[in-house]
Amino acid sequence: MSLPDGWEMVVGLEVHTELKTNTKMFCGCANTFGAAPNTNVCPVCLGLPGSLPVLNVRAVELAMAIGTALHSTISPSTFHRKNYFYPDMPKDFQISQYDLPINAGGYLDLPDGSRVSIERAHLEEDTGKSTHLGGSGRIHDADRSLVDYNRSGVPLVEIVSGPDIRSSAQARTYAAELRGILIATGASDGRMEEGSMRIDANVSVRRTGEPFGTRCEIKNLNSLRSLVHAIDFEAARQVEMIEGGARVRQETRHWDENLGSTSTMRVKEEADDYRYFREPDLVDLVPDQAWQDRVRDGLKPMPAERRAVLTLRLADPAPALLDALEVVIDLGLDPFVVAALDAGVAPEPAIARAANEIASDLDGVDKLSVESYVATLLMEQRGELSATQSKTVLAEILANGGEPTSVAASKGFERLASGALGEVVAQLIEENPDEWSRYRSGDEKLAQFFIGQVMKLTSGQANGKEVIAELQARR
Amino acid sequence: MPELRREDVAHVAKLARLIMSDAELDMFTEQLGQVLDHASDMNALDLEGVVATAHPFGLINVVRDDVPRECLDHDVVMAMAPDAENGRFAVPRILGEAP
Numbered sequence: 001m002s003l004p005d006g007w008e009m010v011v012g013l014e015v016h017t018e019l020k021t022n023t024k025m026f027c028g029c030a031n032t033f034g035a036a037p038n039t040n041v042c043p044v045c046l047g048l049p050g051s052l053p054v055l056n057v058r059a060v061e062l063a064m065a066i067g068t069a070l071h072s073t074i075s076p077s078t079f080h081r082k083n084y085f086y087p088d089m090p091k092d093f094q095i096s097q098y099d100l101p102i103n104a105g106g107y108l109d110l111p112d113g114s115r116v117s118i119e120r121a122h123l124e125e126d127t128g129k130s131t132h133l134g135g136s137g138r139i140h141d142a143d144r145s146l147v148d149y150n151r152s153g154v155p156l157v158e159i160v161s162g163p164d165i166r167s168s169a170q171a172r173t174y175a176a177e178l179r180g181i182l183i184a185t186g187a188s189d190g191r192m193e194e195g196s197m198r199i200d201a202n203v204s205v206r207r208t209g210e211p212f213g214t215r216c217e218i219k220n221l222n223s224l225r226s227l228v229h230a231i232d233f234e235a236a237r238q239v240e241m242i243e244g245g246a247r248v249r250q251e252t253r254h255w256d257e258n259l260g261s262t263s264t265m266r267v268k269e270e271a272d273d274y275r276y277f278r279e280p281d282l283v284d285l286v287p288d289q290a291w292q293d294r295v296r297d298g299l300k301p302m303p304a305e306r307r308a309v310l311t312l313r314l315a316d317p318a319p320a321l322l323d324a325l326e327v328v329i330d331l332g333l334d335p336f337v338v339a340a341l342d343a344g345v346a347p348e349p350a351i352a353r354a355a356n357e358i359a360s361d362l363d364g365v366d367k368l369s370v371e372s373y374v375a376t377l378l379m380e381q382r383g384e385l386s387a388t389q390s391k392t393v394l395a396e397i398l399a400n401g402g403e404p405t406s407v408a409a410s411k412g413f414e415r416l417a418s419g420a421l422g423e424v425v426a427q428l429i430e431e432n433p434d435e436w437s438r439y440r441s442g443d444e445k446l447a448q449f450f451i452g453q454v455m456k457l458t459s460g461q462a463n464g465k466e467v468i469a470e471l472q473a474r475r
Numbered sequence: 476m477p478e479l480r481r482e483d484v485a486h487v488a489k490l491a492r493l494i495m496s497d498a499e500l501d502m503f504t505e506q507l508g509q510v511l512d513h514a515s516d517m518n519a520l521d522l523e524g525v526v527a528t529a530h531p532f533g534l535i536n537v538v539r540d541d542v543p544r545e546c547l548d549h550d551v552v553m554a555m556a557p558d559a560e561n562g563r564f565a566v567p568r569i570l571g572e573a574p
Contacts, residue, residue, distance in 0.1 A: 021541050028544030037562040038553065042546050046555075058541035078529060085492055087566040131563070146563035273490060283534045 002167075004243075008208045009235040010215075011165035014200040015178055016158050017188045018126060019062045025125045025155035026053030026095065033194050037148035045153035047091030052281050059155035060102070063123050064287060064295045065185040066157055067103030069302055070118045076286040077102040077122070079279040087147050088128040096124035098276045102285060108161075108181070109304060110173050111326075117162035128152040157187065163202065163212065168231040172224050175199060180303035180330050192223050199227055203234045205242070213238070214248040218255050218262055230255040234262050306334045314347050321348065324355035333358055339370045345377045349387075353377060357394040364398035372397055376404040383463055389413045413461065421454070421462055425470040428453050440475055447471060479508040 027044035043051035080098035101122035134143030204215035340350035380390035439446035
């Protein structure tokens with residue numbers, strides 16, 4: 001979707017990512033998703049009086065890894081209390097970083113060739129999770145809310161981009177590339193549907209070449225799809241307002257995926273009145289060069305580098321193949337593809353089987369070794385497995401483990417022993433003299449009849465081309 | 476340092492969800508004003524070249540290992556809740572969304 005001629009949207013994104021640590025940011029409670037409500041809680045994350053926060057070293061290192069990948073300057077930083085009252089935050093303040101974030105500045109280069117600047121990437125703690133009851137289940141007409149503090153105090157990094165994004169497609173590309181980086185650094189599993197990555201979008205519009213307009217902030221977008229739709233809707237709404245003679249009011253808006261529209265959450269009046277002050281229970285964080293170097297040395301290759309490595313090996317790839325390649329890069333499945341290419345597997349199956357079969361059962365990826373992946377694809381390439389059988393073997397290993405040869409055997413996918421096919425064909429010729437004579441006199445359609453019969457007798461293990469070769473040899 | 480106004484105190488009280496009578500507002504405006512006056516005495520000192528002190532201790536990088544510790548027992552936690560439902564803290568209707 002695009003705006004009317006002469007209009008341009010200006011978008012900056014704030015991406016919140018939960019860090020994949022064992023424990024919370026300031027206490028030893030487990031950081032897990034899906035535990036029974038209020039079981040991973042302690043005096044610190046419940047905000048009980050007298051409790052004291054102690055910073056999780058792993059959260060710091062993951063934040064430094066994100067900053068390093070985004071070309072930020074890792075800086076001496078401090079923690080502040082952001083004061084506001086809300087039941088999902090039992091301390092009545094959130095510990096965050098304010099004027100001195102751990103990562104300052106930086107940039108992210110996108111696959112489309114554009115560069116988006118990064119203003120900061122700072123550490124903060126997550127809040128508890130509220131469920132609104134009564135009415136429609138939305139906050140506006142709920143009669144009460146239930147709070148689970150398991151998420152309270154889970155470490156987050158908030159990555160704030162500059163206002164450099166000019167289309168919803170670019171916003172999507174940015175979020176997807178950032179997601180790939182978060183996965184590559186080990187900071188996040190990138191599971192947006194579980195809330196481990198949430199996006200706020202600051203959207204304004206202007207006539208091309210004019211100064212920035214008034215922005216609205218759309219909160220808590222939790223899928224790339226919502227991100228694109230919400231930005232497009234909001235930019236169009238603002239253009240319509242301005243063209244109708246109205247003014248955009250700076251406010252926070254809520255995106256309703258079902259209605260496909262944004263609505264006012266609150267007007268920014270006292271919004272900046274959080275009375276930030278230094279968290280007196282935490283000392284400064286000053287990572288020295290040696291610590292920074294250790295984090296940098298521990299980084300795995302980022303998506304851009306892995307994409308370049310793989311793209312170089314594809315001569316004139318079709319767009320569909322490049323789309324499949326993005327899935328592979330995004331999910332970090334490229335070691336499978338690289339090994340398959342190294343072993344001489346053709347690019348199409350090497351990429352497609354990873355982008356389809358492995359991607360559709362990521363929970364089972366630990367059961368499939370790179371060697372098994374390559375072996376399965378080589379069996380397919382040699383004609384020992386049909387494409388369908390090859391996919392079945394991969395799906396079976398992802399589900400239950402095992403080695404390709406034995407899995408293929410257990411599925412009855414063993415290739416017919418040489419000579420066996422000839423015997424089957426000879427037997428069928430003898431049993432079907434009419435069809436055989438019509439085939440001999442030139443009725444090629446009868447080849448399909450014989451292939452069908454062979455498949456029936458061999459439970460689909462024969463290869464059609466080989467059946468025709470056997471028929472030709474006897475013609 | 477501009478003088479502390481009564482409406483500043485009323486505003487801060489509102490942000491802190493404190494209900495104050497007129498008499499209390501007068502009292503706290505005077506008391507808080509004295510505290511701020513005392514702090515502003517610092518401005519009389521020549522602090523050129525003195526680095527801002529964030530903390531009385533010279534400590535940096537106080538961290539702990541990422542190792543799980545035992546949490547509170549669920550029953551102990553819920554016993555602290557004024558009201559509970561389905562293992563969660565039940566709170567009255569919330570007006571407005573989180574910032």
